[in-house]
Amino acid sequence: MRLEPDEMSHHSDDGGAVAGSESxxxxxxxxxxxxxxxxxxxLCKDLITLVQERANIEKEYAKMLKTWATKxxxxxxxxxxxxxxxxxWKGICSEAERRCELxxxxxxxxxxxxxxxxKNWQKDNYHRTMMQLKEKKELEDQFKKAQKPWSKLLDKVNxxxxxxxxxxxxxxTAQNQERNATSDSSLSQxxxxxxxxxxxxxxxxVKKTKEQYELALLDINNYNSRYMEDMTDVxxxxxRKEAQRLQTFKDTLFxxxxxxxxxxxxxxPQIYDEFYHTVNNADHEKDLRWWSNTHGVNMAMAWPQxxxxxxxxxGKKSVNGAAKPPSNSTAxxxxxxxxNHSGTVNSNGVKDPNPxxxxxEEWDDAEAxxxxxxxxxxxxxxxxxxxxxxxxxxxxxxxxxDEFEKLEDExxxxxxxxxxxxxxxxxxxxxxxxx
Numbered sequence: 001m002r003l004e005p006d007e008m009s010h011h012s013d014d015g016g017a018v019a020g021s022e023s024x025x026x027x028x029x030x031x032x033x034x035x036x037x038x039x040x041x042x043l044c045k046d047l048i049t050l051v052q053e054r055a056n057i058e059k060e061y062a063k064m065l066k067t068w069a070t071k072x073x074x075x076x077x078x079x080x081x082x083x084x085x086x087x088x089w090k091g092i093c094s095e096a097e098r099r100c101e102l103x104x105x106x107x108x109x110x111x112x113x114x115x116x117x118x119k120n121w122q123k124d125n126y127h128r129t130m131m132q133l134k135e136k137k138e139l140e141d142q143f144k145k146a147q148k149p150w151s152k153l154l155d156k157v158n159x160x161x162x163x164x165x166x167x168x169x170x171x172x173t174a175q176n177q178e179r180n181a182t183s184d185s186s187l188s189q190x191x192x193x194x195x196x197x198x199x200x201x202x203x204x205x206v207k208k209t210k211e212q213y214e215l216a217l218l219d220i221n222n223y224n225s226r227y228m229e230d231m232t233d234v235x236x237x238x239x240r241k242e243a244q245r246l247q248t249f250k251d252t253l254f255x256x257x258x259x260x261x262x263x264x265x266x267x268x269p270q271i272y273d274e275f276y277h278t279v280n281n282a283d284h285e286k287d288l289r290w291w292s293n294t295h296g297v298n299m300a301m302a303w304p305q306x307x308x309x310x311x312x313x314x315g316k317k318s319v320n321g322a323a324k325p326p327s328n329s330t331a332x333x334x335x336x337x338x339x340n341h342s343g344t345v346n347s348n349g350v351k352d353p354n355p356x357x358x359x360x361e362e363w364d365d366a367e368a369x370x371x372x373x374x375x376x377x378x379x380x381x382x383x384x385x386x387x388x389x390x391x392x393x394x395x396x397x398x399x400x401x402d403e404f405e406k407l408e409d410e411x412x413x414x415x416x417x418x419x420x421x422x423x424x425x426x427x428x429x430x431x432x433x434x435x
Contacts, residue, residue, distance in 0.1 A: 027151050030143040033238050037136040040245045044122040051114050051256060058107040062100040069096040083287030091278030098271040102262060109259040114252060121248055139238055146230035153220040160216040164209035171202035372417065374424040379405025382432040396425035403435065
């Protein structure tokens, strides 16, 4: 809901020109005006704090987006989703990463443009001494100078007024006493005459104090125009200084609006255009075709054929013989791709060379029979992520959580040499993690 101007602040109403002790023209009441200078400096600090806190919110939000995107990117990569639909999932994370960058720019713009601008303006317009602001003290001194002559005349008016009212009160008292004495037969003529003389003196005092009171009023009224002119001149200086602050704050608030209004950032529509196209590119037919070719009925298969006996045994693992980690820790490793010693088809649908084919490379019987040697060197501690059952004599078995030593780094076929319980053997590198 848009606020009307008269609804936006309780300070914005135009005050009526009501005379009284709170009037600006009363002695010392200019201090409300000069206090605005001190309030202006405090408002600068408040505005800086406000913007800094909002900048921190932008930073924390960007950090949360980044953490969330990183977490889910990893989860999606390790999850069962695949193909163009997996890419669409990742599009959500990409949107968060892009928004993270956008909100970090908002934070930087708030701190570098807005906060620094306020600080520089504050530094240029407010100069604090040990006691108070220099600008406030200068204007208060000017107000005091303009008000001092009028204040003296006002003091004289108040003094003559008090004297006149006191004389009037004494006159009334003397008249009452004289009236009562006239009707009182117990008083002598001398006593009555003294009271009558007192009445006359009081009447003279009233007349004299009235003249002094009226003269004091005439003096101050004659000076009022000069007083108002001098005070107005200083007041207008205060107004000009305050107008500068208000305009500066308005410009600053527009700058904050520009920083926060990310709808005007050209990167924003680009983020969501790319997000839309990523999702739109998800093609279930393409994904299903890929699955059929990779894991389904369209895969190649080396159907069983009769093979002559051959005593030659390979002492090395085939290129595609490295084991693939199971989908969970309880899976049977034997169900995954394993050492392919015969000419079977690997997970990529490519037939491995059969060592028994006539055109395959001839293997060295002596090399095939060479056992793995423990040279006694210390290894790198590793921990098993999954169960593994040795499928060949030169392999080692382990269970999830077992700890043993890695003696050699992973070879190009994905196997490592390790030592467990004093026995040296091969194991799939992706079944363990370093400690």
